[in-house]
Amino acid sequence: ACGASSDPAPADAASSAAPVQASPAPAGAAQQAADPHLPAGTCKGKKVGLSNISTTIPFLASMDDAFKQEAERLGMKATILNGNLDNSTLVSNTQNLIAQKVDLLLVTSSSPTAPLGAIGQARSAKIPVIALNAKLDPKADVVTYVGASDYQYGQSLGALLKQALPGGGKIAVILGPLGGTPQVQRLKGMQDALKDSPDYTIVAKPVDEFDNSKNLSATQDLMSKYPKGSLDAVVAQGPQMYVGANWAKDHGRTDVKFIAGDYSKQVEDAIRTGALYGTVNQSPRLEGLLGAAYACMQLSGRGADIPAPDAQIALPTITKDDVDANPSEWSG
Amino acid sequence: MPTVRLKTRGLTKQFGSAVVLKGVDFDVREGEIHGLIGQNGAGKSTLVKTLAGLYPDHGGTVEVDGQRVGLRTPRQSRAEGIAVIYQEFSLVPSMTVAENLLLGREKHAVRYSSPATRQEAARLLESVQIDIGASLDTPVAELSPAVMQRIEIAKALAQDASVLVMDEPTARLSEEERGWLFSTMRRLSDSGVGIMFISHFLEEVRGVTDHLTVLRNGAVVGEGSTSAFSVARMAELMLGEGLKSALESESHISRAGPANPVVLSAQHVVGGERLGPVSLELRAREIVGVAGLVGSGRTRLARVLTGADRPTGGHIAVEGQTVTFRSPRQAIASGVVLVPEDRKHQGLSLVAPVADNLSLMSLQQRRGRAGFVGRRYVRSLAQSLVTDLQVAPPRIDLPASALSGGNQQKVLLGKAIAARPQVLVIDQPTAGVDVGTKAQIHGLLHAMADDGVALMVVSDDIDELYALSDRLCVMRKGRIVWQGTPGQVGREELLAMMSAATDDATDEEACG
Amino acid sequence: MPAAPARASLLRRGGLWLVLALVVAVLAAVSPTFRQPLNLQNILEQNSIIGIVACGMIVMMVSGGFDLSVGAVGVSASVLAAVVSGRAPVAVTIGAALALGLGIGLVNGFLIARVRINAFVATFAMASVVSGLLFVSTGAESKPADVRLLAQAAGDRVLGIPVVFVIFVLCLLSVWVFLTRTRYGHYVYSVGGNDEASHLSGVPVERVRMLAFALGGLFAGGAGLLLLGQTAVGQPTAASNWPLQAIAICVVGGVALTGGVGRAEDVLAATLLLGVIANGLNQLNVSPYWQPTVTGLVILVAVVLEQYNRLHRPSPRPAPVAPQTVSQPVTASAARTAD
Amino acid sequence: MPAAPARASLLRRGGLWLVLALVVAVLAAVSPTFRQPLNLQNILEQNSIIGIVACGMIVMMVSGGFDLSVGAVGVSASVLAAVVSGRAPVAVTIGAALALGLGIGLVNGFLIARVRINAFVATFAMASVVSGLLFVSTGAESKPADVRLLAQAAGDRVLGIPVVFVIFVLCLLSVWVFLTRTRYGHYVYSVGGNDEASHLSGVPVERVRMLAFALGGLFAGGAGLLLLGQTAVGQPTAASNWPLQAIAICVVGGVALTGGVGRAEDVLAATLLLGVIANGLNQLNVSPYWQPTVTGLVILVAVVLEQYNRLHRPSPRPAPVAPQTVSQPVTASAARTAD
Numbered sequence A: 001a002c003g004a005s006s007d008p009a010p011a012d013a014a015s016s017a018a019p020v021q022a023s024p025a026p027a028g029a030a031q032q033a034a035d036p037h038l039p040a041g042t043c044k045g046k047k048v049g050l051s052n053i054s055t056t057i058p059f060l061a062s063m064d065d066a067f068k069q070e071a072e073r074l075g076m077k078a079t080i081l082n083g084n085l086d087n088s089t090l091v092s093n094t095q096n097l098i099a100q101k102v103d104l105l106l107v108t109s110s111s112p113t114a115p116l117g118a119i120g121q122a123r124s125a126k127i128p129v130i131a132l133n134a135k136l137d138p139k140a141d142v143v144t145y146v147g148a149s150d151y152q153y154g155q156s157l158g159a160l161l162k163q164a165l166p167g168g169g170k171i172a173v174i175l176g177p178l179g180g181t182p183q184v185q186r187l188k189g190m191q192d193a194l195k196d197s198p199d200y201t202i203v204a205k206p207v208d209e210f211d212n213s214k215n216l217s218a219t220q221d222l223m224s225k226y227p228k229g230s231l232d233a234v235v236a237q238g239p240q241m242y243v244g245a246n247w248a249k250d251h252g253r254t255d256v257k258f259i260a261g262d263y264s265k266q267v268e269d270a271i272r273t274g275a276l277y278g279t280v281n282q283s284p285r286l287e288g289l290l291g292a293a294y295a296c297m298q299l300s301g302r303g304a305d306i307p308a309p310d311a312q313i314a315l316p317t318i319t320k321d322d323v324d325a326n327p328s329e330w331s332g
Numbered sequence B: 001m002p003t004v005r006l007k008t009r010g011l012t013k014q015f016g017s018a019v020v021l022k023g024v025d026f027d028v029r030e031g032e033i034h035g036l037i038g039q040n041g042a043g044k045s046t047l048v049k050t051l052a053g054l055y056p057d058h059g060g061t062v063e064v065d066g067q068r069v070g071l072r073t074p075r076q077s078r079a080e081g082i083a084v085i086y087q088e089f090s091l092v093p094s095m096t097v098a099e100n101l102l103l104g105r106e107k108h109a110v111r112y113s114s115p116a117t118r119q120e121a122a123r124l125l126e127s128v129q130i131d132i133g134a135s136l137d138t139p140v141a142e143l144s145p146a147v148m149q150r151i152e153i154a155k156a157l158a159q160d161a162s163v164l165v166m167d168e169p170t171a172r173l174s175e176e177e178r179g180w181l182f183s184t185m186r187r188l189s190d191s192g193v194g195i196m197f198i199s200h201f202l203e204e205v206r207g208v209t210d211h212l213t214v215l216r217n218g219a220v221v222g223e224g225s226t227s228a229f230s231v232a233r234m235a236e237l238m239l240g241e242g243l244k245s246a247l248e249s250e251s252h253i254s255r256a257g258p259a260n261p262v263v264l265s266a267q268h269v270v271g272g273e274r275l276g277p278v279s280l281e282l283r284a285r286e287i288v289g290v291a292g293l294v295g296s297g298r299t300r301l302a303r304v305l306t307g308a309d310r311p312t313g314g315h316i317a318v319e320g321q322t323v324t325f326r327s328p329r330q331a332i333a334s335g336v337v338l339v340p341e342d343r344k345h346q347g348l349s350l351v352a353p354v355a356d357n358l359s360l361m362s363l364q365q366r367r368g369r370a371g372f373v374g375r376r377y378v379r380s381l382a383q384s385l386v387t388d389l390q391v392a393p394p395r396i397d398l399p400a401s402a403l404s405g406g407n408q409q410k411v412l413l414g415k416a417i418a419a420r421p422q423v424l425v426i427d428q429p430t431a432g433v434d435v436g437t438k439a440q441i442h443g444l445l446h447a448m449a450d451d452g453v454a455l456m457v458v459s460d461d462i463d464e465l466y467a468l469s470d471r472l473c474v475m476r477k478g479r480i481v482w483q484g485t486p487g488q489v490g491r492e493e494l495l496a497m498m499s500a501a502t503d504d505a506t507d508e509e510a511c512g
Numbered sequence C, D: 001m002p003a004a005p006a007r008a009s010l011l012r013r014g015g016l017w018l019v020l021a022l023v024v025a026v027l028a029a030v031s032p033t034f035r036q037p038l039n040l041q042n043i044l045e046q047n048s049i050i051g052i053v054a055c056g057m058i059v060m061m062v063s064g065g066f067d068l069s070v071g072a073v074g075v076s077a078s079v080l081a082a083v084v085s086g087r088a089p090v091a092v093t094i095g096a097a098l099a100l101g102l103g104i105g106l107v108n109g110f111l112i113a114r115v116r117i118n119a120f121v122a123t124f125a126m127a128s129v130v131s132g133l134l135f136v137s138t139g140a141e142s143k144p145a146d147v148r149l150l151a152q153a154a155g156d157r158v159l160g161i162p163v164v165f166v167i168f169v170l171c172l173l174s175v176w177v178f179l180t181r182t183r184y185g186h187y188v189y190s191v192g193g194n195d196e197a198s199h200l201s202g203v204p205v206e207r208v209r210m211l212a213f214a215l216g217g218l219f220a221g222g223a224g225l226l227l228l229g230q231t232a233v234g235q236p237t238a239a240s241n242w243p244l245q246a247i248a249i250c251v252v253g254g255v256a257l258t259g260g261v262g263r264a265e266d267v268l269a270a271t272l273l274l275g276v277i278a279n280g281l282n283q284l285n286v287s288p289y290w291q292p293t294v295t296g297l298v299i300l301v302a303v304v305l306e307q308y309n310r311l312h313r314p315s316p317r318p319a320p321v322a323p324q325t326v327s328q329p330v331t332a333s334a335a336r337t338a339d
């Protein structure tokens, strides 16, 4: 699910705890999604619609952009609607796309159940549906889900943390918008990843609501509450961590390791300078590209080749070691 | 021959399709006090506002001191030498007296200083010789209407204008203050200022003005030297032949008598530091008039009797039953109703239609319908009141703000009448009402008294008190210092008692 | 065709309806998918929940206040209903959610009418308090719930008419009846128009204010129930934009922020107008990036048109005349600028 | 220790400052980390940007309006600055951003003062228009920019005092001087207090309103610049909570939503109060779920205390007999003019 979203993405606790992937595009795993490299113009004249919970959050904006590019390359006309971070608007938009008689519908919802009714309407109108970036309730009749799992995302954060602090330590977690799926599931995944190692204690959980300025305040508050030596790491759930990490670095708090979520250009720079230890890279561009590619496969009679029920993208971690090999694709 | 200070030719103004001024020609000469009279809604205030620069879309021309002027904003009109006292207050309630006095005329283009403003205001009051009666640092919101009126006057007098336009400046002034105002006007006119004076007190107009113009339905129907008009002639011109007869029934026979049962009695009632102890009885079929200077506690008394203010001592009984009104709502439930003095802030919802204003008080009594109020009930009630009170225009769906002042006053009264009171306490019943309407309202109040209602009327207008009262009370410094029938006391004697530099020691007495 | 005077009066009353008709006509002419019956049904369905929130907001705004906590209240109601629904019959679920809305509304009313805290601060703080309690009690987790009755109310259509729209219209009707046909409704206008005069006229000002906010909470609770029906999940973070959206609908519908003025029927027009614009832009495939701009411009144009229409109606209406009071900035305009 | 009358006057003027002092004292006693100088410096830094937005909001609110577009304006300024900064010297960057803020503020002022659109609708629509244009021109993408001067302004400290706080205090001071020491500032109060009376008295009401909104836009633009300095990225979706937050600060600081009343210095107290609460809760390790509740309650208590204090001051003010109007003319006026 999207890291920058100020609103929830779907619950996904049930999804299997796949191993954390270290490389960007691994092949082989049954559910692993990879670019099928369809030839240009494969789906000439088809219409696809993406009902997105937000089109303006940087993460989702880059996903939309990649989706649109790939759709156009394949000859499809793509319509993207903005849900303005509101479930009801998302449902309306989905209905609008059905009324526009698109050939295939993609839905990026912040609630796993909100669009169920609208998806039912699409199915009655014989329109196939793909869930993109945010997994839906199992009751949803969809071709597949393209995206990552927030629970796994949390586990990746946990793994990164273990890598940064092999001996354990005191940790603060900066949470995204309260109650949102990224906040709940990433926290759960991370806690589960640390469960078997009693050396890690979470001592504080302030909130930044995925807002740059608030991340700074939260970090400052942590640094003054925990003087040198009393805190070992700060893990944020979103890419805003670069702001706080840069501040801490400027103020000599190199004793604390900072870990961000998502891999924007700002995060990349902060990893380079050493302000950030690392991050989890959920690629919005890959999600967008796959969304368009699988839509086209479905529409050109190759539906059987689409990984289902989940086409999960990998969630590689990025640290100073691999930052050069994997430049960021978007600005946060 | 004196120069013409202000000259209008063919002045017209319309609101939508309603033509309110129909080609008014009007001259004010140097050193002249020029009276302008007319019925409520005749267009006097509209003329004033046009001169003030509020209606840039008017027709016709205006000259000041022989120069043709365009009047597009109040700022411009003021710069052309026209100073205006508006009928409604133009004060900012959240600002102090000093700030209001100088608003719009601050000395420096950029800089502003509170202490300097205060000094300047004090100097200004000194020069126009007005005692405001309140500290310069008091926020205007805390002042009584009479004080606000004095501020308005001071504000206009301070302007060094060629023409001073006064829209009913005496409506809220006491007898004494009027005398003071008239001498100030005379002084100004002697120094060459042209004054346009609007009032509904025809005697006063006759006494103070040199020249007179009568407006009816937006057109000039009479004009000439004041000495050429009798009060009767003035009324006739204002109202038209037919309505003049309404004025003639003004004298009345006193209904006062011990046979009338006491409806409301107040014993040793105290209302904070500014009122009491006061004892007073209001009887059915009687009108008690209350005279007093501004600040003598009349309003406080009216409010305490009707549940608007809590008494801090004493007892009030209605029909022999002791009552403690915690709110006007409870008073109204006992049939005790107040008509407050400040129409705009305490009386009406100006954004609401006339019908809703008229029906508001009566809703309380419409029980037993599960709280439902039919449209038909509201409309027929309002329609009949509008007809009875001759509200003009007789449209119940207009917002109250679209009515002229006198007509708003009628709506205020109608609202109380609709509550079918046993006791009706009216604070200034005819402020800003024309002679015809005033006679109508007086007739109405007499009729209510004849129907068995007990009335108490507070008024600054002594003539009105004589015309209405079956009994009179005089208040001074929060106490009733005299009571009796109007026949027992002459005008001069009454005025003397109100101000009474002499015997402060007079004991409080029961009135009625 | 109506006679001249009738038409004039129609014009006067129905400025916003005219704008709505115009927008619908243009969109229907330009976009074939817009004019599909299915799409029109969608529009009705899509705007009903926020419309119900606006129903309560009208009453609060006419009384002279407004409520920034409707979102928090709606969400609380929906989470509570989601939790209760697993253990109790549906009537209890609905009752509990509505009671919660009513209760929070009453607390708001108490703070505003009795403690005399300004409505902005009181409801802003209340929204914060309520969301916090909600996070605490749920651990910030969403509560899935599949309440059939609610799902039907939110999603079903009878003869093509969305049930939720029928509910909205019923709510609006009840608000209309309340405001125009009951004693307390009259009181709401009068308190909003001039609370001191109302007090002196025997209106129980405090009780009226409390009632207005209680109703506001009740409608927000009801909207929360329908949201649960629509999304099958009680989500503590949803509905954050309800307050501003509902206020915007009311203001576009001519309800004065200063109280005393506003008509329920115009709020229906405003709800539909904003809904039609949003839908139409999507149907016309306007880029989502352009949509906010177009929406903003259409709102501005609608308000200006409505105002122009109000000022140029043929009756000697309000007193735009005098440079208006603060309370009527809109009408006010007339005076000084009209020439 | 001040003599009795002096203390009384202090109490009367400084209700909010007392509450602030109380909260700070309690937090300092309870939390050792709270009272660290570094933490106190942080608090000053953390609240300065929104404080600068509030500086503009005071002026607009005192004039009788408010502005829901400050967020959109701030973000536009920061994105514009980010784009320009790559190609032009820093003075041009800053100038362009401020000019943009000023320009949008002027358009707001024009719509409100001249076209007479209600401030809620005008600025709500304007926010929508501006964000739309921003999305269109950037493709909703963030614009990274590293402007050293801005980064220093937003992040550096001189002798422990955050530069951004100094800027905030300078802004506040200039607003204070403007409101209390200049003719137009005086007019802002008069227009907000009663625009009709002001107009009749020769106050150029329209020009005053336009000026107020232009200043509001200017400060929002400045805040946007500092946001860019702080985060090194111009992000079209940031700052969405600025409008409500800035209005809340002003209202807690005693600025009346109905205009005419409010003091710049109290807004400083309100900014710090809200900032201290947020920081204190973090320092005390209050669960993030509880924080909104505690924040809401503290706001309520502060406002009630402040009000109690105002009503029980020892001067012989008339207690509000009638239920005070929403606008609270009497008490309100007292607050500002109290010496």
Ligand SMILES: Nc1ncnc2c1ncn2[C@@H]1O[C@H](COP(=O)(O)OP(=O)(O)OP(=O)(O)O)[C@@H](O)[C@H]1O
Pocket: B133, B134, B142, B143, B144, B145, B146, B147, B274, B292, B293, B294, B295, B296, B297, B298, B299, B300, B301, B341, D318
């Ligand atoms: N100087 C003042 N300061 C504060 N309040 C005042 C002042 N003068 C009058 N009031 C208020 O105005 C109201 C009217 O005052 P009061 O009853 O003493 O005068 P009155 O005889 O009715 O004179 P008026 O003709 O001004 O109404 C009262 O409620 C009183 O509290």
Ligand SMILES: Nc1ncnc2c1ncn2[C@@H]1O[C@H](COP(=O)(O)OP(=O)(O)OP(=O)(O)O)[C@@H](O)[C@H]1O
Pocket: B015, B018, B020, B038, B039, B040, B041, B042, B043, B044, B045, B046, B047, B087, B392, B393, B402, B403, B404, B405, B406, B407, B432, B434, C316, C317, C318, C319, C320, C321, C322
């Ligand atoms: N803003 C307005 N819109 C429509 N009609 C108006 C407006 N202002 C005044 N009128 C109408 O114009 C007519 C003249 O009103 P005006 O206020 O000039 O009367 P007036 O002579 O001053 O009366 P009064 O003696 O009651 O003060 C009235 O019929 C009134 O209803």
Ligand SMILES: [Mg+2]
Pocket: B044, B045, B046, B087, B167, B404, B405
């Ligand atoms: Mg008049």
Ligand SMILES: [Mg+2]
Pocket: B298, B299, B341, B427, B458
């Ligand atoms: Mg009085």
